Amino acid sequence: xxxxxxxxxxxxxxxxxxxxxxxxxxxxxxxxxxxxxxxxxxxxxxxxxxxxxxxxxxxxxxxxxxxxxxxxxxxxxxxxxxxxxxxxxxx
Numbered sequence: 001x002x003x004x005x006x007x008x009x010x011x012x013x014x015x016x017x018x019x020x021x022x023x024x025x026x027x028x029x030x031x032x033x034x035x036x037x038x039x040x041x042x043x044x045x046x047x048x049x050x051x052x053x054x055x056x057x058x059x060x061x062x063x064x065x066x067x068x069x070x071x072x073x074x075x076x077x078x079x080x081x082x083x084x085x086x087x088x089x090x091x
Contacts, residue, residue, distance in 0.1 A: 013027075013053060015056075016056050016057050016059070016060035017060055019060070021064070024057065024060060024061060024064075025061075027057050028057050028058070028061060031050070031053060031054050031057060032054075034050070035050065035054070038050045
């Protein structure tokens with residue numbers, strides 16, 4: 001059974017801290033997949049709820065993975081290197 005945290009009429013979903021790592025990744029994948037359509041076609045309330053949920057999920061991911069791998073091409077220095085004709089980082 002999926003539990004929901006209700007604040008007013010907004011359903012925010014299961015507290016991200018209660019999700020296991022696999023569930024958290026699945027939720028993150030889903031919210032990122034639906035982001036574009038929510039931005040373009042969702043109501044203001046839907047976009048607000050999406051923003052809040054995405055922040056909760058991403059915050060939990062970052063809390064659990066403080067030393068995650070950061071690709072050099074995804075930093076300001078890496079972007080400057082690309083602009084100056086440096087090597088393209090692997091994806």
